[in-house]
Amino acid sequence: MTIRLITNSPEETQGIGLLLGRLCQSGDVILLDGDLGTGKTCFVQGLAQGLEVDSTVTSPTFVLIAEYSGRLSLYHMDLYRLADGLVKFDLGLDEYFYGDGVTVVEWPKYGGEDIPAECIWLHFEHKEFDQRTIECSYVGDKFFNTFGRFRVAISDGPQDLLIDLD
Numbered sequence: 001m002t003i004r005l006i007t008n009s010p011e012e013t014q015g016i017g018l019l020l021g022r023l024c025q026s027g028d029v030i031l032l033d034g035d036l037g038t039g040k041t042c043f044v045q046g047l048a049q050g051l052e053v054d055s056t057v058t059s060p061t062f063v064l065i066a067e068y069s070g071r072l073s074l075y076h077m078d079l080y081r082l083a084d085g086l087v088k089f090d091l092g093l094d095e096y097f098y099g100d101g102v103t104v105v106e107w108p109k110y111g112g113e114d115i116p117a118e119c120i121w122l123h124f125e126h127k128e129f130d131q132r133t134i135e136c137s138y139v140g141d142k143f144f145n146t147f148g149r150f151r152v153a154i155s156d157g158p159q160d161l162l163i164d165l166d
C-alpha cells in the first residue's frame with residue numbers, strides 16, 4: 001500500500017503532516033527520508049499541530065531529540081549530525097520507539113540498528129521550486145491502523161495532492 005503525494009508549498013506539506021498527526025496513535029513510529037530542504041521538518045510542524053502540540057517545532061541544532069507534549073507525546077529526532085559515523089555509543093532510542101508517544105525521525109539511516117524496521121515511512125523529494133513529492137508507506141501490521149486511516153483521509157481530501165494511491 002503506497003500513497004504518492006505532491007505539494008506546491010510549505011503550507012500544503014504542513015497540511016499533510018496535520019492530517020497524519022490527527023490520526024496518530026500511541027506507539028507510532030514515522031521515519032522521514034529525503035535530502036536537506038525537502039520539507040521533512042516542515043511536515044513535522046504540521047504533524048505536531050495534528051497532535052495538538054502548542055509549541056513550535058524547529059530544527060534543533062544541538063539536540064538529537066526534542067520532546068513535545070500534546071494529545072500524545074511527540075519525540076522529534078534529527079539524526080543528521082550522526083552522519084560522520086563517529087558516534088558509536090548506544091543512543092538508547094528504544095525507550096522512545098517502544099514507548100507510548102509518537103516518534104518521528106529525520107535521517108533515520110544514521111540511527112543504524114536502533115531504528116525499527118517496522119514503521120510508517122515517508123520519502124521526500126525536491127522537484128522544482130516549491131514543489132515536493134512525498135511517497136508514503138508502512139512496514140508491520142501494527143501500523144496498518146494509522147496508515148489505513150491516513151490513506152482514507154488522503155483519498156477523501158484535496159485531490160490536487162494525490163498523484164497515486166495503490
Ligand code: ADP
Nearest residue numbers: 007008009010013036037038039040041042130
Ligand atoms: P528538511 O527538514 O527536509 O531539511 P525543511 O522543512 O527544514 O527541510 O525546509 C524546507 C524548506 O523548503 C523550507 O525553507 C520551506 O519553506 C521550503 N519549501 C518550499 N516549498 C516547500 C514545500 N512544498 N514543502 C515543504 N517545504 C517547502
Ligand code: MG
Nearest residue numbers: 040041059106
Ligand atoms: Mg529537517
